[in-house]
Amino acid sequence: MGATRSNMDKTTRQDLILRLISEKELGTQQDVAEALGEAGVEVAQATVSRDLAELGVLKVGSRYLALPHEPGMAGIEVLPSFILRVTPAQHTVVIHTRDGTAGAVANVLDRVRGLRIVGTIAGLDTVMAAAPDSAAAEEVTSLLTDVCRAKTRPAGNID
Numbered sequence: 001m002g003a004t005r006s007n008m009d010k011t012t013r014q015d016l017i018l019r020l021i022s023e024k025e026l027g028t029q030q031d032v033a034e035a036l037g038e039a040g041v042e043v044a045q046a047t048v049s050r051d052l053a054e055l056g057v058l059k060v061g062s063r064y065l066a067l068p069h070e071p072g073m074a075g076i077e078v079l080p081s082f083i084l085r086v087t088p089a090q091h092t093v094v095i096h097t098r099d100g101t102a103g104a105v106a107n108v109l110d111r112v113r114g115l116r117i118v119g120t121i122a123g124l125d126t127v128m129a130a131a132p133d134s135a136a137a138e139e140v141t142s143l144l145t146d147v148c149r150a151k152t153r154p155a156g157n158i159d
Contacts, residue, residue, distance in 0.1 A: 007009060013041060016039060017048075018113050020032065020036070021064050029049055032064070042088040065143065067113070078108065083105060086145055091134055092130055093129040093140045094127075095126065096125060096126055106122035109129055116140055118131065
């Protein structure tokens with residue numbers, strides 16, 4: 001641990017938040033603030049709330065997921081419209097989609113930070129998402145099911 005920094009610029013702090021979300025299971029603004037503190041950055045919960053909202057971080061089930069904003073690219077919001085069924089199969093997640101949408105779903109999944117997959121392969125109506133192990137495949141299945149059942153909300157709200 002280094003010295004505590006409270007004057008870190010916003011872009012650097014938000015990049016750190018995205019990295020922490022992808023490395024740890026963080027599910028509350030307090031968890032994010034504590035993880036930042038462990039990294040030597042002290043911030044108020046209100047700052048964390050604003051950062052999460054600006055980053056477009058979603059709370060899915062009990063944890064946060066982040067999808068970097070890229071103009072012209074599909075986001076998490078398309079998943080409920082495109083995904084028909086999600087099934088874990090050992091360390092793989094098989095995702096059945098509407099015809100022609102598997103590529104878009106795979107693209108979104110490859111970009112989500114905090115989702116425990118190592119890569120995807122897409123056909124016309126099926127995505128195979130490889131997870132590092134069976135437990136991760138079950139977690140990804142659960143998270144995608146929550147997203148498709150609209151159990152998501154912007155993370156910038158008060159917990």
